Amino acid sequence: DVPATIDYVLNYTKADKVNYIGFSQGAGTFFIMCSERPEYCDKVGLFIALAPAARHTNTKSLPYKVLAKTINSMEYVLNLCGMQEVFSKGALSQEFLAFFCQFHWISELVCGTAEAMFDSFHPGSIRKETLKVLFGHFPAGTSTQNMARYGQSMNSDRFQKFDYGSYKNIKLYGSHEPPSYNLSAVSAPAVVIYGKNDRLVDERDVSWLLERLPNVMEAVRVSDPLWNHLDVTYSHLTNHSIFPKINNYLLKYSND
Structure with a gap:
């Protein structure tokens, strides 16, 4: 979907590059796109990652962990029952x-x-x-497999492809373990904004991610010590907590 969206915007606007803002999974899908189809990273002039979801090794949210890990363990049964979508x-x-x-x-x-x-x-x-x-x-709503993948990511210290089990992994990937996504392929200039109080995307996982992204222009931890994951989309404080930084970079990387 992301490559198709990029192509649509570029074809419609006749611009050379597009600026991309991804929140949480929206940033995670961008990482995957650059790993799998790096030519599309070259079409992005600026990438702003808000609370980017890559690996979830240090996720603190107990309800989220229980939910995702339970769906992961029950995915086969849920699929047998015809449940490809949850919530x-x-x-x-x-x-x-x-x-x-x-x-x-x-x-x-x-x-x-x-x-x-x-x-x-x-x-x-x-x-x-x-x-x-x-x-x-x-x-x-989201797919059962999507939630299962998050459950898997909490059991791994890598940002990797979906684990189908040893037998199917060998057929799909040629290895017993699912391969890691290539974060070094995320070549677009990146600005990463995250919160200290985020219990879904822990700042330790953000630090791990920052060490692997090759073109980070700035990493910004929001000054509000209570800034969390869902504040990004729902807080009325965004106008001074994150919007000025986003606006400055968009103005810098946008054509008149």
């Missing part, structure tokens, strides 16, 4: 949250606490009104 929008659990979190006193007390327990607590960062909108659309 789909419109499912009973999502519809319940959408209704439940609309109540003013519940949205922050219960739904806000649930969101914080999944990531980390940052009082006052995500407003009640945002929580109401958020849970009207979240979760919106």
Whole structure:
């Protein structure tokens, strides 16, 4: 999808290069694209990685770890039952949250606490009104294999391809173990922005990633010590926590 999107934008705008901003898995997919199809990295003038998800060796979120590891261990059974998607929008659990979190006193007390327990607590960062909108659309579904891959990444100190088991790995990869993605192929100029209080993408894994990216212009740890993973998309504090840095780089790497 990412190469197709890049080609579409370049064909439509007639620009020479595109600037790419990836949050979490959106950054992870960019790393994979550069590893697998490096010619597309050459089409990117600037890459801004927000809380980039590569390996998850040091993930601290207990609910996230239990969820991903459980799905990984049960993936074969879930597939046999025809469950290729989990947490789909419109499912009973999502519809319940959408209704439940609309109540003013519940949205922050219960739904806000649930969101914080999944990531980390940052009082006052995500407003009640945002929580109401958020849970009207979240979760919106993902593939079972995608969640299983995150479960696998928590058991490894590498950023690697999907582990299908020794027999299928040999057929697909020619080795018992899945190969690592080639992070040295991420040649586009990169700016990495992350938070100290992120319990999904731990800063130790970000440091590991930074040591392997070949063209990091700047690594920015948000000054707010409570800045976490979901703040990137839902906090009302983004206008001074991360937007100025993003805007400065976009202006620098954009044509008039």
